[in-house]
Amino acid sequence: MKTGRKAVPSGSSLSTISNVSSLTDSPADALVMDKNIVDHKERRASEVDRMFSSIAIHYDLLNHILSFGLDKGWRRKVASETRKTECRKILDVCTGTGDTAIELFRQWKGQVHIEAIDFSRELIEIGRKKINEAGLNGTIFFKESNAEALPYKDNQFDVVTITFGLRNIMDRIQALKEFYRVTKPGGVFICLEFSQPAHGLFHALYSFYLIKLVPMIAAVLGSDAGAYRYLGMTIKDFPPPRELVRLIESAGWRDVTYLSLTSGIVAMHRGKKY
Numbered sequence: 001m002k003t004g005r006k007a008v009p010s011g012s013s014l015s016t017i018s019n020v021s022s023l024t025d026s027p028a029d030a031l032v033m034d035k036n037i038v039d040h041k042e043r044r045a046s047e048v049d050r051m052f053s054s055i056a057i058h059y060d061l062l063n064h065i066l067s068f069g070l071d072k073g074w075r076r077k078v079a080s081e082t083r084k085t086e087c088r089k090i091l092d093v094c095t096g097t098g099d100t101a102i103e104l105f106r107q108w109k110g111q112v113h114i115e116a117i118d119f120s121r122e123l124i125e126i127g128r129k130k131i132n133e134a135g136l137n138g139t140i141f142f143k144e145s146n147a148e149a150l151p152y153k154d155n156q157f158d159v160v161t162i163t164f165g166l167r168n169i170m171d172r173i174q175a176l177k178e179f180y181r182v183t184k185p186g187g188v189f190i191c192l193e194f195s196q197p198a199h200g201l202f203h204a205l206y207s208f209y210l211i212k213l214v215p216m217i218a219a220v221l222g223s224d225a226g227a228y229r230y231l232g233m234t235i236k237d238f239p240p241p242r243e244l245v246r247l248i249e250s251a252g253w254r255d256v257t258y259l260s261l262t263s264g265i266v267a268m269h270r271g272k273k274y
């Protein structure tokens with residue numbers, strides 16, 4: 001494992017499409033976790049990297065269990081959204097163990113070149129292993145890289161996707177500008193991220209599940225409660241969908257819309273580069 005690095009894990013009923021147009025990132029508090037002492041608002045990229053790497057072994061299993069398997073449908077939704085654009089090259093940012101990249105491969109039946117980047121070497125290694133075991137060698141090109149400084153020239157990709165990654169990025173505007181820079185004119189950006197259901201009973205139950213139960217379940221299943229507590233805190237502080245629209249627009253993206261999925265647990269945003 002790399003040293004000094006570390007952080008967080010990873011939504012269809014269609015409800016809302018909104019097209020709003022200035023914005024700010026969410027503010028910052030402090031929280032100290034157990035084993036992974038990562039302040040979710042003052043965190044450094046190295047800490048987030050180290051944290052994600054520390055939960056790499058259980059990462060996929062916990063994603064499926066904690067989301068009751070919904071994560072698979074959410075990823076399918078993202079991949080099917082990419083099918084609306086004529087594609088030769090797709091970049092999946094913050095790819096983790098590559099589940100979204102693999103779904104992209106499946107839906108495009110190998111007809112697109114897929115690059116998948118993440119700064120956690122451990123998660124990428126698991127992704128590479130999955131590709132090998134599935135006999136898909138040479139179909140998805142993993143790279144260890146920071147989303148805030150992409151190792152690509154301008155105007156390279158038809159689509160840039162990110163699932164459950166934007167929340168974890170320190171400088172979101174910088175990253176969104178990087179996604180814009182490497183996207184071809186006419187290309188699109190698709191972001192799937194956790195959100196929060198509107199107020200009410202479901203909101204209260206969901207908050208309880210996120211903040212109290214998820215860390216406990218993670219610990220029982222042998223992962224790190226602190227990392228999963230961080231997950232809940234970052235979801236709580238992430239800009240709501242309409243604010244995220246403005247954040248994405250501030251990086252240059254146009255025609256930004258979103259779709260709330262699974263009663264608002266996640267939201268899928270889409271933006272276009274002209």
Ligand SMILES: C[S@@+](CC[C@H](N)C(=O)[O-])C[C@H]1O[C@@H](n2cnc3c(N)ncnc32)[C@H](O)[C@@H]1O
Pocket residue numbers: 008009010045048049052063093094095096097098099100117118119120123145146147148162163164165168169170
């Ligand atoms: C919650 S995971 C999501 C992984 C995957 N996309 C999925 O859907 O399961 C967030 C990922 O973002 C990565 N990450 C966070 N900040 C990053 C950055 N600045 N550059 C690259 N990767 C980053 C983490 O290493 C982690 O793999």
